[in-house]
Amino acid sequence: MAIIINVDVILAKRKMKQKDLAEAIGITIQNLSVLKTGKARAIRFSTLDAICKHLDCQPGDILEYRPETTQ
Amino acid sequence: MEKLKITSTRLQIVVFILIVLMPCVAALNAAIGAWAELLNIPQGITLDANRIFGLGLLAVLALGLIKPVAYVIAFWFLYQLLGLYREGIIFTAENVAAIRRIGWAVASIDIADMLQTLITGPILTFYEISSGYIAARLEIGYLIIGLFIVLIAYVMDMGRELKEQDSLVI
Numbered sequence: 001m002a003i004i005i006n007v008d009v010i011l012a013k014r015k016m017k018q019k020d021l022a023e024a025i026g027i028t029i030q031n032l033s034v035l036k037t038g039k040a041r042a043i044r045f046s047t048l049d050a051i052c053k054h055l056d057c058q059p060g061d062i063l064e065y066r067p068e069t070t071q
Numbered sequence: 072m073e074k075l076k077i078t079s080t081r082l083q084i085v086v087f088i089l090i091v092l093m094p095c096v097a098a099l100n101a102a103i104g105a106w107a108e109l110l111n112i113p114q115g116i117t118l119d120a121n122r123i124f125g126l127g128l129l130a131v132l133a134l135g136l137i138k139p140v141a142y143v144i145a146f147w148f149l150y151q152l153l154g155l156y157r158e159g160i161i162f163t164a165e166n167v168a169a170i171r172r173i174g175w176a177v178a179s180i181d182i183a184d185m186l187q188t189l190i191t192g193p194i195l196t197f198y199e200i201s202s203g204y205i206a207a208r209l210e211i212g213y214l215i216i217g218l219f220i221v222l223i224a225y226v227m228d229m230g231r232e233l234k235e236q237d238s239l240v241i
Contacts, residue, residue, distance in 0.1 A: 031241050041239040 004064040010055045025050035079156035086150045097139045109135035110191050113206045127198035141183035145176035171224035178217025181210040
């Protein structure tokens with residue numbers, strides 16, 4: 001997947017724990033982990049909105065497009 | 072979920088009884104010499120029971136077991152599916168595969184029936200158990216039901232995949 005999720009980077013910058021963010025945005029820690037590890041198929045606008053609100057950031061800070069290199 | 076487990080357990084008992092009953096009925100028919108009933112012989116065809124011995128007897132028994140075996144296989148797959156329900160396994164790939172197997176097994180009952188009807192005449196004629204005859208019958212009731220079950224299993228599988236995908240939407 002060429003889309004990279006940078007939630008952990010923002011979490012580290014905000015010195016916030018994964019558990020606290022999960023509780024604040026109303027998703028399980030397992031689902032947050034799925035999102036972080038890039039296993040998620042899609043992200044709801046409502047989830048993105050909640051993450052941005054609680055981490056005080058922009059969607060672009062969380063989502064990054066990194067083209068896959070073909071060998 | 073508890074209700075499903077209780078119902079599945081009860082149905083499993085019923086299906087198990089049917090699994091045991093099917094060969095018993097065939098054996099009973101053979102024991103009392105109800106060959107026409109066992110072989111599903113068309114009306115008007117008479118069998119010479121005195122000629123049913125040795126290889127002829129084996130052939131008659133094998134022919135008579137074709138349909139009961141098809142039923143037993145279908146019931147066995149149903150028994151397995153109910154076992155999965157009893158364990159609380161629903162909407163899984165294993166479950167869908169079990170339903171698909173039931174579908175094919177049910178469809179094969181009619182195929183077994185048609186095959187039995189088709190080959191019984193020549194085999195009985197060969198062993199001189201009946202006067203020469205050949206019969207064919209078109210049975211599609213179970214075939215349609217079976218294929219419909221296979222279709223339902225396919226749709227269920229699609230639903231399961233969608234559910235799996237949905238669980239990865241955060």
